[in-house]
Amino acid sequence: MKLTDSQIEKLYNFTQKHYVEWYDVQTELVDHLANGIETQWQENPNTSFEDALKTEFKKFGVMGFGDVVEERTKALNKTYWRLIWKNFKGFFKLPKIILTLFLIWAYYTALSFSMQYHTNWVVIPTLTVLFGFPWYFWIKEFKRSRRLKKQTGKKWLFDNTISQLGGLVHVMNFAIYFQVFYQNKQVWPVSLSVIFSICAVLIGMLIYIAVYVVTPKLRNEMAQHNPEYNFV
Template sequence: MKLNKEQLQQINAFINKRGFTYYDLKLEILDHMACKVEELMTADDKISLDHAISMAHGEFGVHGFSVFEDAMKSSLQKRYYKLFFTTFLSYLKPVYLPIYAGTIYLMHWLAVRFNSAELVLDIAWGMVFVLFLAYLLTNYLRERRFKGMLTNQMGGFAAVMINIPLQLFIYLPGKDSDLSQGTAGILMGAFLVFSIITYLCLQHMKNTVLDACRKLEEQYRLTVGS
């Protein structure tokens, strides 16, 4: 049997009472619970909705949702990381290489032309700062109704990734030589390309997750955050 809107809202209310930190995780658990309740009520048309919900919840064991929540959180994180890295690799296709090479060459030329590794460092960090603001504006303002998403943790992950090439620059030896200025330009060019790809991957991943959340909301006739 197909669950009606009132039944779905009752399951949703039951889940809300348990409390979940991440909204996308809650939707995954709602999907699992609704499917299980529907399966139980289809197998026995005399069973009440409350009893079916209780039985479905009981299948999670004595710890209720907690163990399943941890497992689902781990599963979602792995899914998000896989999506991120798959997208990252897609931006390494030959068609994009001329753009990356041009960016790296430009940074190299600026470092040598003005004999300043600090200049290219400032340019690179300025661009990264702009990308960071763009990420905040597009995801925390435009999509502010989707607060408490597990994908938001990927921002910290990206910060760690971006910090790696920065550390390489900090320990670059011989910054006073002409060769090192060019090397610094190449390094900062690669850093900038890396940062741009990371930003694009985060945006793609976040949009994919939001689309999945919207589909689940539509499927279960939910109001966001209800």
Template sequence: MNRQITQEETEQLFQFCRRHYVYHYDVQIELVDHLATAIEGQWEQNTKLSFDEGLKNSFKKFGIYGFSKIKSQKEKELRRKYNRLLWHFMLDFYRWPKVITTFVCTLGLFLLFQLIEQSRWIILGYLVLLTVGTMFYYFGIHIKTRLKIKPGKSFLLADQYNRASQAFVLVINLPNFCFHTFNLLDSHSIQNTWLLLGLSFFMVAFSVLLYGQLFYLPKKIKEHFIEQFAEFAL
């Protein structure tokens, strides 16, 4: 029977990963699996090979930057995965039946632009509302519902959660930026019907995107974390 990695040797592989600056537990799991498979593959060819020699040979295959490359690859995979989820979430609002709500909101905003002459103040009011709402989300909702992990381990998936739920940082600077921008514009320059229609579409789409970024995506990541690492969640 071919020799297999023991529980004690598995723990040594985790320690080996930590010594080589891989601190995220979910990345360590993947690396340990790669190393264990490689070592057991060597034992099939040479049963007398020691664990340390097998580990040394397996590590050589990763190269100097092998571990960091796998970490980077894992980060890219997570970003692509959750970017796709966010994109599909947003597209759902432009498919039946949610498209009705999206259409009504866009049309309502466009009619508001038609009724109010100073369109730029609608935009600034919208941005201020976004900022206030986002800050309320962070201090009133996010802090209470955030992903909580037992101390002692870090996770790449948890980092992804933090990036997804902290989009408010981008929003809080929008009103100040837009105020200075629109002060430079003539108020009549944004009365074009097609421009206002496009602006209405963009504002509604951005609202959907922000909602997905702040609520939908963190919720999904939290669910996936609990599915994979329930023993580490608080």
């Protein structure tokens, strides 16, 4: 005995009423609930839809669907970071490692030249980009998510993960703290300049990979496996 379309719709409404706002998570839960209900009907065809649903929901425990949302969020972040790390490691193998070392050297040279004249024309733009670009990307993705919801009537946990770059968006905190530190350092020792150059280049590479490599890849896969997911 299979669930009808109206019963499937009731399952979606049920998950939404229990504080699951993300359509991709709702779909996963609806599939799980539907399979459980159909299994109950195989064992006892006289069980009502409502009673079978209550029985399946009790299996999720006191937290209800909360644990599922949390686990799904962690899984998406883990997948996102796994792809970032996979591409990031490629920049430390030939021939890309040559480009990586060159960028660090070029940045260090520009930074050292700036420090000789006690100017901040290298550091401040760097911190501005590291702080500002994640914000720009987050705002852009937030607007995109709103358009997508208006178009489809659905919100996606996937988009929420993308907008935060899998948590990489919190790199902006680095820029805030370093600005305070920088105000107390008029002249940098060579070791600090080297460390800052390495960090600036590597963080910039991580942001680039997340935005221009991993995000498009995951978005294409999402669209292929979910016909409801549309580009805006």
